Amino acid sequence: MRILLLYWGEYSQWRERFMNYLEEQTDVEPMINSIKNDPKFWTAQEKKTRKIDRLARSLLIQGLPNDIYSLIDSNKTAKDLWDTLERQMRGFEYGEQDRKAAILYEYETFKANEGE
Structure with a gap:
């Protein structure tokens, strides 16, 4: 199984x-932990497995x-990359939803002028 490409x-x-996809990987819990939790909250064992963070970032x-x-390449950890990606994509999706709602409203309230 390969990683699918993200589309706007x-x-x-x-x-x-x-x-x-991550759940199918061997080090799933530490990998998901590295994406969802900041490294400063890692246990001593998790700090020893820093390579998992690099792998998770690479997979992302x-x-x-x-x-x-x-847009997000300056992030150094999987967690930072994940959070920035989420903010970028959620913002885009909400903007897209707003545009669609505005177009739908315009369509539903459309009235022809006399003579058209």
Whole structure:
């Protein structure tokens, strides 16, 4: 199974698929922990497995097209990358939903002028 590429407007579905992909990996708990929790809260054992964070970050990057990755490439940990990606994608999805709602409202309230 390979990592699916993230497309604009499909973050929620991609996120679920990515987490399902991670659950199939061998070090699933430490890997998900490295994505969801900041390294300063890691236990001594988790700090020893810092390579898992690098692997999780690498897997995240593999699912991103260049235009999305270029927006968040300065993040050094899987957690930072994940959070920034979430903010970017959620913001885009909400903006997209607002545009669709505005268009739908405009369509539903459309009235022809006399003579049209």
